[in-house]
Amino acid sequence: MIYSLLILSPSVSGHGSRLGAEFARSAIARGHSIRRVFFLDAATTASSCNSIFAQDELNPAQAWEALHEEHAVELVICISSALKYGMLDDTEADRHGRPCASVNPAFTVSGLGQLVDACANSDRLMTFGG
Numbered sequence: 776m777i778y779s780l781l782i783l784s785p786s787v788s789g790h791g792s793r794l795g796a797e798f799a800r801s802a803i804a805r806g807h808s809i810r811r812v813f814f815l816d817a818a819t820t821a822s823s824c825n826s827i828f829a830q831d832e833l834n835p836a837q838a839w840e841a842l843h844e845e846h847a848v849e850l851v852i853c854i855s856s857a858l859k860y861g862m863l864d865d866t867e868a869d870r871h872g873r874p875c876a877s878v879n880p881a882f883t884v885s886g887l888g889q890l891v892d893a894c895a896n897s898d899r900l901m902t903f904g905g
Contacts, residue, residue, distance in 0.1 A: 778802055779810045779893035784904025785817035786835035791904025792821050796838035798901060803846050811849045811893040812839070814882075818904060819852040819862045822882035836879055843881040850882045851889045 780799060784791030799809050814821055821835050828834045842848040852862060857878070863871065864878045878884060894900050 776802075776807045776899065777810050777897045778807060779890075779897040779900050780812040781890065781900060781902045782812060782814045782818040782821065782904060783816060783902065786821040787826070792818060792835045793833065793838065795901070795903035796835065796842060798903070799842055799848060800838075803842075803848075809842070809846070809848045810897045811851055811889065812842075813890045813893060814850070814852040814856075815890070816853070816856050817860065819857045819860050822850070822852045822857070822862050822878045824879040825877055840879060840881040851885050852878065852882050853890075854884050854886050857884050 780795050782792055782795045786792040795812065799812065802809060820826070821839060823836065826834070826836060839850055843850050857863070858867065862878050863873055863876050864884045865876045867884060868874070868876045
């Protein structure tokens with residue numbers, strides 16, 4: 776089965792981001808595939824390369840980055856949400872005159888069309904957070 780995931784909760788509060796990453800890892804372990812993970816609204820903060828967590832806390836971005844590196848899971852953050860939360864890739868940082876990017880390179884900044892495409896080309900869309 777092909778899954779796509781929609782993540783709605785920020786990585787610093789709630790459990791949606793962590794549960795989404797755990798679901799993706801479990802689905803892949805059972806032979807399913809993840810077409811795309813789309814982060815919307817405050818969930819775009821999961822892509823931050825500037826967040827620092829205490830040593831006894833899990834860093835949600837590391838779980839997503841590992842899925843991307845180990846299984847080529849596509850991680851997409853909504854551009855309009857990303858801009859509101861200061862999540863900029865190199866292109867957006869240049870375009871808006873900011874000194875540097877704040878998005879982990881494992882994530883791609885794109886539009887809602889990527890979510891529509893994910894829904895159209897997956898068997899199931901799983902939503903985490905809300």
